[in-house]
Amino acid sequence: MEFIANVFQLILVDRRQVVLSALSEHVVISLIAIALISAAGIPLGILISRYRKYAQPVIYVTGALYTIPVLALFGLMIPILGIGLRPTLFALFIYGLLPLVRNTYVGITGVDAAIVEAARGMGSTNRQLLFNVELPLALPVIVAGFRTIVVMTISVATIASYIGAGGLGDLIFRGINTYFLELVVAGSILVALLAIVADGCLGLLEKYLLKRVR
Amino acid sequence: MKITTILFVAVFFVTAVFFTGSAFAEEDSQVILTSKPFTENYILTEMMVQLLEHDTDLTIVNMAIEGGTTSVLHPAMVAGEIDIYPEYTGTGWLEVLRYQEVIPDPDVLFDRVSEEYLEKFDLVWLPSFGFNNTFTLAVRQEDAERLNLETYSDLAAVSEQMVFGSEPDFYEREDGYPGLVEAYGFEFRQTSQMAIALKYPAIGQGEVDVINAFSTDGLLKTHELVILEDDKNYFPSYLAAPVVRKEVLDSHPEVGESLSKLAGLISEEVMMELNYQVDEQRRDPRAVARDFLVEQGLIQ
Numbered sequence: 478m479e480f481i482a483n484v485f486q487l488i489l490v491d492r493r494q495v496v497l498s499a500l501s502e503h504v505v506i507s508l509i510a511i512a513l514i515s516a517a518g519i520p521l522g523i524l525i526s527r528y529r530k531y532a533q534p535v536i537y538v539t540g541a542l543y544t545i546p547v548l549a550l551f552g553l554m555i556p557i558l559g560i561g562l563r564p565t566l567f568a569l570f571i572y573g574l575l576p577l578v579r580n581t582y583v584g585i586t587g588v589d590a591a592i593v594e595a596a597r598g599m600g601s602t603n604r605q606l607l608f609n610v611e612l613p614l615a616l617p618v619i620v621a622g623f624r625t626i627v628v629m630t631i632s633v634a635t636i637a638s639y640i641g642a643g644g645l646g647d648l649i650f651r652g653i654n655t656y657f658l659e660l661v662v663a664g665s666i667l668v669a670l671l672a673i674v675a676d677g678c679l680g681l682l683e684k685y686l687l688k689r690v691r
Numbered sequence: 692m693k694i695t696t697i698l699f700v701a702v703f704f705v706t707a708v709f710f711t712g713s714a715f716a717e718e719d720s721q722v723i724l725t726s727k728p729f730t731e732n733y734i735l736t737e738m739m740v741q742l743l744e745h746d747t748d749l750t751i752v753n754m755a756i757e758g759g760t761t762s763v764l765h766p767a768m769v770a771g772e773i774d775i776y777p778e779y780t781g782t783g784w785l786e787v788l789r790y791q792e793v794i795p796d797p798d799v800l801f802d803r804v805s806e807e808y809l810e811k812f813d814l815v816w817l818p819s820f821g822f823n824n825t826f827t828l829a830v831r832q833e834d835a836e837r838l839n840l841e842t843y844s845d846l847a848a849v850s851e852q853m854v855f856g857s858e859p860d861f862y863e864r865e866d867g868y869p870g871l872v873e874a875y876g877f878e879f880r881q882t883s884q885m886a887i888a889l890k891y892p893a894i895g896q897g898e899v900d901v902i903n904a905f906s907t908d909g910l911l912k913t914h915e916l917v918i919l920e921d922d923k924n925y926f927p928s929y930l931a932a933p934v935v936r937k938e939v940l941d942s943h944p945e946v947g948e949s950l951s952k953l954a955g956l957i958s959e960e961v962m963m964e965l966n967y968q969v970d971e972q973r974r975d976p977r978a979v980a981r982d983f984l985v986e987q988g989l990i991q
Contacts, residue, residue, distance in 0.1 A: 551758065555767075560756060560763070561754070638757045640763075641754045641755065641756035643755060647755045650728060654730065655969050
């Protein structure tokens with residue numbers, strides 16, 4: 478009990494300044510990474526649902542990238558991209574790509590063939606078919622993929638501090654390196670909270686979007 | 692239509708971020724410091740950061756690189772991604788310059804390392820903080836008194852009664868256990884491997900009798916240990932000093948002037964005390980550094 482009290486004392490009072498800046502860095506890194514992943518992942522998923530012979534190779538490659546251990550990735554990238562924000566974003570981008578590309582693709586190709594047929598029969602153009610029929614119906618699956626990458630990015634961003642991009646990982650690594658267990662726990666709790674809160678908000682957004690679609 | 696809008700916003704956001712990102716990177720009056728990821732280095736870097744903030748008008752950034760071993764930081768210095776960090780002469784000599792011969796005289800080693808760094812990498816070693824954080828051997832104070840131990844050679848004479856404990860790495864290193872045994876003829880009754888953090892509790896509780904340590908470890912004090920003298924100069928010396936990119940010193944001479952105030956200011960005992968405040972008393976390295984600078988009259 479005293480231990481937990483110490484942890485909160487640390488977060489709220491003793492190291493408040495450090496905690497706040499680490500938290501805001503963490504949020505910024507995650508937001509940028511999520512924006513990058515979405516900007517590339519959703520279009521890529523749509524693209525391979527149009528040109529299906531590329532679907533398997535693209536999913537295979539993003540899947541292969543997903544399996545590289547993140548520390549190894551940093552180690553490999555330091556000579557090329559150096560340290561700081563750039564290599565961190567690159568790593569997070571590579572990690573987040575698979576779930577979003579795959580879910581977008583699966584969502585669109587999973588739309589009932591009869592519905593697609595009907596839309597075509599009523600004279601939809603390709604564009605109308607995509608934006609008015611397929612994407613709205615695929616939305617729940619795409620949002621599920623999005624929620625996965627948000628939670629994942631927030632947790633993987635912890636390792637950003639390993640190569641100098643800051644974030645809550647700073648607290649965790651510092652704690653480990655200075656024999657300060659409370660600091661490790663404080664950092665971990667905040668990462669977990671951040672992920673839970675983000676996921677909760679997206680859950681609400683998902684409900685709202687689903688209502689709109691129906 | 693809504694989805695195209697969302698896509699446009701996303702693309703716009705990303706582009707904007709990249710532009711602001713590169714704008715930050717170009718700033719010329721910014722000096723970036725970092726530290727190797729352990730207590731002593733955190734404190735030293737905090738001192739330099741606070742001193743530079745006080746003495747200069749430059750924007751001082753303390754970038755935490757928690758994977759920042761020499762193999763990461765040195766290339767980043769050469770590439771100009773960071774400007775200043777505290778390094779140790781022995782590490783520069785063995786790991787960066789990759790020499791194998793040992794230079795016993797700490798000052799000679801300092802001169803050789805700083806000459807070669809300047810020549811090969813355009814990096815400057817400012818005068819040392821004043822302490823040598825080398826590997827050393829530590830025993831319990833009561834044993835040292837009972838057996839009259841002052842040097843490694845004294846220890847070698849009674850080593851068959853003692854159990855030696857160390858982290859796995861030390862048994863493998865070039866400058867570690869095998870060479871040590873060869874140099875002094877130790878015949879420990881038993882050797883034992885454990886994680887670094889467990890070494891101090893282990894010797895405190897009598898499970899082992901001798902451990903390897905760093906001479907400025909704050910925890911030496913907690914567990915009432917004494918360090919012995921390396922009378923045959925087996926371990927290389929590790930004088931700590933700020934390493935700075937020459938370009939930074941040339942364009943901002945005030946950086947060198949400011950940091951030189953720290954030269955010779957920190958003895959081994961002082962550094963051990965500061966490490967102790969962080970590792971044992973759990974103070975923030977930032978506050979420990981600040982108190983030290985105020986005490987020395989370098990900042991208000």
